[in-house]
Amino acid sequence: QKARIGVTGLAVMGRNLARNLARHGHPVAVHNRTSARTKALVEEFGGEGTFLPAETPERFVESLERPRRLVVMVKAGGPTDAVIDEFAPLLEPGDMIVDGGNANFADTRRREADLRERGIHFVGTGISGGEEGALHGPSIMPGGSAESYEALGPLLEDISAKVDGTPCCVHVGPDGAGHFVKMVHNGIEYADMQLIAESYDLLRHAAGLAPAEIAEVFRTWNTGRLESYLIEITAEVLAHTDASTGRPFVDVVLDQAEQKGTGRWTVQTALDLGVPVGGIAEAVFARSVSGHAALREAARGLPGPSRTAVADSGFADAVEKALYASKIVAYAQGFHEIQAGSAEYGWNIDLGAMATIWRGGCIIRARFLDRIRAAYEADPETPTLLTDDHFAEAVGDAQDAWREVVATAARLGVPAPGFSTALAYYDSLRADRLPAALTQGQRDFFGAHTYRRTDRDGSFHTLWGGDRTEVGA
Numbered sequence: 001q002k003a004r005i006g007v008t009g010l011a012v013m014g015r016n017l018a019r020n021l022a023r024h025g026h027p028v029a030v031h032n033r034t035s036a037r038t039k040a041l042v043e044e045f046g047g048e049g050t051f052l053p054a055e056t057p058e059r060f061v062e063s064l065e066r067p068r069r070l071v072v073m074v075k076a077g078g079p080t081d082a083v084i085d086e087f088a089p090l091l092e093p094g095d096m097i098v099d100g101g102n103a104n105f106a107d108t109r110r111r112e113a114d115l116r117e118r119g120i121h122f123v124g125t126g127i128s129g130g131e132e133g134a135l136h137g138p139s140i141m142p143g144g145s146a147e148s149y150e151a152l153g154p155l156l157e158d159i160s161a162k163v164d165g166t167p168c169c170v171h172v173g174p175d176g177a178g179h180f181v182k183m184v185h186n187g188i189e190y191a192d193m194q195l196i197a198e199s200y201d202l203l204r205h206a207a208g209l210a211p212a213e214i215a216e217v218f219r220t221w222n223t224g225r226l227e228s229y230l231i232e233i234t235a236e237v238l239a240h241t242d243a244s245t246g247r248p249f250v251d252v253v254l255d256q257a258e259q260k261g262t263g264r265w266t267v268q269t270a271l272d273l274g275v276p277v278g279g280i281a282e283a284v285f286a287r288s289v290s291g292h293a294a295l296r297e298a299a300r301g302l303p304g305p306s307r308t309a310v311a312d313s314g315f316a317d318a319v320e321k322a323l324y325a326s327k328i329v330a331y332a333q334g335f336h337e338i339q340a341g342s343a344e345y346g347w348n349i350d351l352g353a354m355a356t357i358w359r360g361g362c363i364i365r366a367r368f369l370d371r372i373r374a375a376y377e378a379d380p381e382t383p384t385l386l387t388d389d390h391f392a393e394a395v396g397d398a399q400d401a402w403r404e405v406v407a408t409a410a411r412l413g414v415p416a417p418g419f420s421t422a423l424a425y426y427d428s429l430r431a432d433r434l435p436a437a438l439t440q441g442q443r444d445f446f447g448a449h450t451y452r453r454t455d456r457d458g459s460f461h462t463l464w465g466g467d468r469t470e471v472g473a
């Protein structure tokens with residue numbers, strides 16, 4: 001018997017993905033550099049389906065039906081290249097290597113181009129949802145050729161999460177498109193988490209609520225428009241009591257957030273593409289600030305406002321509105337980045353389809369994504385989600401509260417970089433005139449960088465050091 005698909009790299013993600021495939025009735029070949037993992041998988045979970053264990057790359061490749069579908073689930077970076085170097089010579093034209101790791105899309109583009117020359121399809125695939133998602137149905141974002149998707153799509157859709165019967169898996173676009181979208185997905189996840197963290201911080205330090213009370217606030221929010229996996233688990237974490245001290249769990253955890261790098265890539269790529277993603281950038285920087293222990297220690301005694309908590313019973317509702325509005329901004333920025341990447345690399349990404357496949361399986365799954373899908377269905381070319389009727393109305397309704405919350409945060413000295421940058425972005429977009437005109441004047445003054453005028457075409461320069469007449473440039 002031959003296997004329909006194979007998985008190499010059997011740490012948590014690969015093992016669970018292989019089990020998911022087997023549970024769906026697909027005979028799956030399994031391989032790992034260290035064969036103990038392969039043996040352990042078959043011993044523990046062999047009863048769940050048909051596994052074909054292989055000790056060597058040669059046996060692994062031999063056990064696959066053609067065209068071969070080979071899923072690589074190893075540590076992203078050097079290990080992925082090592083595995084490709086090992087397996088590609090064993091493959092034949094038409095075979096497919098699916099990289100399900102968190103690869104940088106630029107690496108995926110390079111690998112795809114190399115392998116395409118050898119007739120092998122390289123399918124860089126974003127897989128979201130962690131180990132639980134891999135086992136029970138992740139959100140899957142495959143890139144690569146349309147031809148490879150024909151052979152792979154049905155299998156991937158079969159094991160993906162489903163929402164309303166729709167698989168959370170769609171062909172994103174050629175070469176690195178899948179890993180690009182997964183990267184931005186993670187960037188949005190950073191922003192979403194940061195905004196939730198700021199909401200908690202304000203309820204705690206501006207409104208003076210206890211973690212257990214804030215957990216109740218999040219539980220209530222989770223029955224409304226903010227309903228999402230992240231809000232749900234936030235309530236769980238806040239309600240948790242530390243067993244050894246009896247204190248709220250959130251109070252015994254070191255307040256230094258870590259990161260693996262996809263958020264940083266999202267911001268670096270946005271800078272390269274010239275797309276403003278302040279909400280994601282502030283989220284990455286907020287984790288960075290938290291980790292600078294010595295810097296924070298040195299600054300701890302700096303003066304702040306004389307804090308007084310706001311007792312206003314309406315404050316939690318105001319924070320809900322600020323959170324919803326800021327979340328819309330963060331997603332609008334993330335989708336702008338996908339739109340820009342798609343244009344830059346000619347991927348032709350269907351933005352509404354991305355919102356659709358994030359509705360299940362992944363960390364940012366939320367009711368909200370249905371709204372984004374509807375916005376792109378109504379106008380696939382919309383320049384920003386903020387001008388969609390639903391979102392424009394929601395932000396319009398929320399804005400007074402949003403401004404109040406940002407002002408309260410500033411007044412009481414509670415850092416709210418996510419809320420603040422989101423509001424500034426909103427106000428920048430809707431402004432009639434921006435001070436960029438003054439910036440242009442300064443640039444022309446010190447560097448003769450020239451400027452354009454509102455009333456005439458062309459570039460101009462003022463003779464600042466002379467009689468200040470204007471000359472055409």
Ligand code: NBP
Nearest residue numbers: 009010011012013033034073074075076079082101102130
């Ligand atoms: P890890 O990222 O911890 O990688 C461990 C696997 O890589 C093992 O199978 C290991 O083999 C293999 N490997 C390494 Br390391 N170097 C190798 C080499 N030179 N040649 C062959 N194999 C090598 O595993 P993971 O956490 O399951 O994640 C797998 C991928 O999925 C990663 O790219 C990750 O970023 C991505 N991802 C993870 C999550 C998550 O929640 N963990 C979520 C989404 C995506 P060995 O057993 O012989 O050491």
